[in-house]
Amino acid sequence: MSSYEGTLKHMVTRVAINGFGTIGKRVADAVDAQNDMKIVGVTKTRPSFGCDLAVSKGFPLYCTYDDQDKIDAFSESGYECKGGLSELLSNCDIIIDCSPGKVGAENFTKYKKAGVKSIFQGGEKHSLTGKSYTSSANHLENFGEESTRVVSCNTTGLSRTLVPLNDLLGSKGNISVNSVMIRRAADPGDSSKGPINAIKPVLKVPSHHGPDLMTVNQDIKITSLAVAVPTTIMHLHAITVELPAEHGLTTDKVLNLWRDTPRVIVMNGNKTNITSTAEVMELARDIGRKWGDLHEIFVWEDGVSLIDDTLYYFQAIHQESDVIPENIDAIRALMGIERDWKISVEKTDSAISAYYGII
Numbered sequence: 001m002s003s004y005e006g007t008l009k010h011m012v013t014r015v016a017i018n019g020f021g022t023i024g025k026r027v028a029d030a031v032d033a034q035n036d037m038k039i040v041g042v043t044k045t046r047p048s049f050g051c052d053l054a055v056s057k058g059f060p061l062y063c064t065y066d067d068q069d070k071i072d073a074f075s076e077s078g079y080e081c082k083g084g085l086s087e088l089l090s091n092c093d094i095i096i097d098c099s100p101g102k103v104g105a106e107n108f109t110k111y112k113k114a115g116v117k118s119i120f121q122g123g124e125k126h127s128l129t130g131k132s133y134t135s136s137a138n139h140l141e142n143f144g145e146e147s148t149r150v151v152s153c154n155t156t157g158l159s160r161t162l163v164p165l166n167d168l169l170g171s172k173g174n175i176s177v178n179s180v181m182i183r184r185a186a187d188p189g190d191s192s193k194g195p196i197n198a199i200k201p202v203l204k205v206p207s208h209h210g211p212d213l214m215t216v217n218q219d220i221k222i223t224s225l226a227v228a229v230p231t232t233i234m235h236l237h238a239i240t241v242e243l244p245a246e247h248g249l250t251t252d253k254v255l256n257l258w259r260d261t262p263r264v265i266v267m268n269g270n271k272t273n274i275t276s277t278a279e280v281m282e283l284a285r286d287i288g289r290k291w292g293d294l295h296e297i298f299v300w301e302d303g304v305s306l307i308d309d310t311l312y313y314f315q316a317i318h319q320e321s322d323v324i325p326e327n328i329d330a331i332r333a334l335m336g337i338e339r340d341w342k343i344s345v346e347k348t349d350s351a352i353s354a355y356y357g358i359i
């Protein structure tokens, strides 16, 4: 550890959130849970209902824009607005862009101009920053960088189970993966998306989800097909993995690997009666994180089977929350606070558990 890193370990990183929606409000809570970072402000585009949450949490509220009339609209609705994005940028070390996908490029220009480090979400392309991130795949590659993108919820899910598997195989060779992503139609809070009575294939083959994994791990060959189905609560992946010859693995060895992998839950569906995503989300609500979130990827033990050189499995992804702890580790990477991804993951997850009173 350099003396610079040693100093950083004792500093509290000032974090701003641009876009306090589904992902933004969750990242803000997760930052608030940590003792090496703090929220210095969150933005809303206008005085909509999310402002009440920011106020109740004590997060300083800023306007996404610098226009005076847009800033004034907050006080007209009874909210104290501390200013526009420029003022927030002058008061933070790093900004987490949680705006809707594809508006990041315009925001990125503002962050660079202000000299502030930035983290984007999976709705942006890898090419925006030229860097992408998941905790287990490439934490060190992002160490000290100016900006990165935490990959999407689906890609984060793929990374959680596939990267440790490929790492375990080491010199025996790399895996080759086909995944079918069965995607939720809309988040629970969305009323404008669908389908509500159809199964809708993504008519771009392969879909972008699988290949996006290669932005964080270039060794895994992967393709994917995607379909949207009328559910709001989770994505489900049906995954087929071709292992290299002489892999030496068994179904049990793979299950034990995932049981020891951070942010992966392995449970037997038939024994526990968790036979669908509905029961997985009920389990999540029992765990007790806010919003009923499930940061872990859920793997059905009895849905895993290794036959010859081919591994088959299902996993479920809570789309609104699996990327949340990843954002915290990404802050530690960019800020140069912690080199070891496993130490960061442990710190992130135990602080979040303590924050919500989870034993």
Ligand code: NAD
Binding pocket: 018, 019, 020, 021, 022, 023, 024, 043, 044, 045, 050, 064, 098, 099, 100, 101, 102, 103, 107, 121, 122, 123, 124, 151, 152, 153, 187, 319, 320, 321, 323
């Ligand atoms: P959201 O619509 O719930 O929230 C976006 C917020 O940003 C809203 O409060 C909106 O008012 C605000 N906003 C609008 N324009 C803005 C601008 N120009 N600058 C800053 N903020 C602006 O969206 P979300 O679901 O939280 O998604 C945010 C990002 O996270 C996207 O890139 C998305 O692809 C990604 N993501 C979403 C999910 C998910 O399931 N919701 C999962 C993983 C990643």
